[in-house]
Amino acid sequence: MRVYLDMCAIQRPLGTPTHLCITLEAEAVLGILALCEQGEIKVVSSGALLYETRRNPHPLRREYALAVLAQAKEHLKISREVEERAKWLESQGIKPLDALHLAFAGVRSVDYFCTVDDKLLKRARRLKGVSVKVVTPIELVEEMER
DSSP states (O other), rough: OOOEEEHHHHHGGGGGOHHHHHHHHHHHHHHHHHHHHHSSSSSEEHHHHHHHTTSSSHHHHHHHHHHHHHHEEEEEEEOHHHHHHHHHHHHHTTTTHHHHHHHHHTEEEEEEEOOOHHHHHHHHHHHHHSSSEEEHHHHHHHHHTT
């Protein structure tokens, strides 16, 4: 199983647990990463994730994200198809960097795109042309336990 975690999901364990949902999502992300270390799933990285990580002004968050991405078994590269897909997603109301992440996951046939961004989650799920299953970390863990 191939999983693309967007940067919001990757960073969730470092967030301030102000709500129970944040705590549960953080634990779910840590569980996903543990399954990656055990070889049960493959976390997929991309140039867009590395770009976003390197732009992070917080050294601890940047180093943590780089460590997570270092676990990736596959690194997706940009292509004309990914670029065109990202432009289409942008035209549908998805923010540019989110559109690029979603395009990478969809064009490269990743099984799950995992995010904790509620707006992105809702928009991506409404679109008929999204080929990857868009889930929260909690939903992904639930699906893996079936």
